[in-house]
């Protein structure tokens with residue numbers, strides 16, 4: 001496949017894989033993972049369990065960290081149907097982060113004009129049959145794959161697959177990152193299978209979803225902002241505020257750089273003034289990981 005798969009400008013025109021060195025450095029071995037799970041701060045865990053109906057629409061349950069040892073938590077993920085994100089790798093696992101940033105620099109160098117100004121990472125440990133729903137990230141992403149196999153579905157970044165009104169809602173934290181999804185989108189997906197040692201990147205904002213291919217998976221998802229992505233996120237935020245006040249803002253895909261920059265400046269003042277309160281509630285947790293139960297999801301406060 002060739003040609004631009006997105007309506008937004010940027011040096012990355014389509015999904016593509018690159019080599020990385022994180023596997024050979026031992027970061028995805030059981031002993032390393034169990035140790036990091038043992039010491040990782042509980043507030044940096046997101047534990048998700050996704051279910052899908054016949055129309056591909058998702059429902060989400062969330063888990064609390066619970067009291068399992070790192071070794072048992074690892075086992076619960078291997079046996080279950082869990083998606084575990086460890087946020088803040090840049091501070092919580094500095095050795096992995098330093099190695100990943102080296103690999104990132106090499107990948108970035110293959111895209112003339114790409115210049116990340118801020119990077120952050122989450123380590124994802126996920127069960128053999130876990131799937132992540134259709135969504136977009138308001139950032140560039142490099143997905144370093146370390147263990148298992150996963151299939152990435154990357155969709156065009158046009159108004160049909162990625163409506164700006166939905167993007168505004170996500171950027172202004174009025175909803176989580178899920179976009180309206182239709183099974184018909186599957187005809188438009190670019191499908192890439194990821195093996196350990198490969199890192200995948202895709203055009204800024206491109207919608208995507210993930211299916212694990214029957215194996216326990218480990219990936220490091222690195223997101224990054226560039227000045228153009230900051231400007232556009234700011235413009236989307238400003239548009240969300242205008243829309244919430246009954247306005248009909250022009251879509252950012254028709255704006256040139258100076259107008260995007262001006263709307264970014266406006267977004268800083270609006271954020272300072274608290275113009276848009278986040279509507280993402282702190283989730284009530286539904287379960288805690290457990291070994292030897294369905295999906296790896298045990299009852300909360302179960303006596304063990």
Ligand SMILES: [Fe+2]
Pocket residue numbers: 135136137141208
């Ligand atoms: Fe994503």
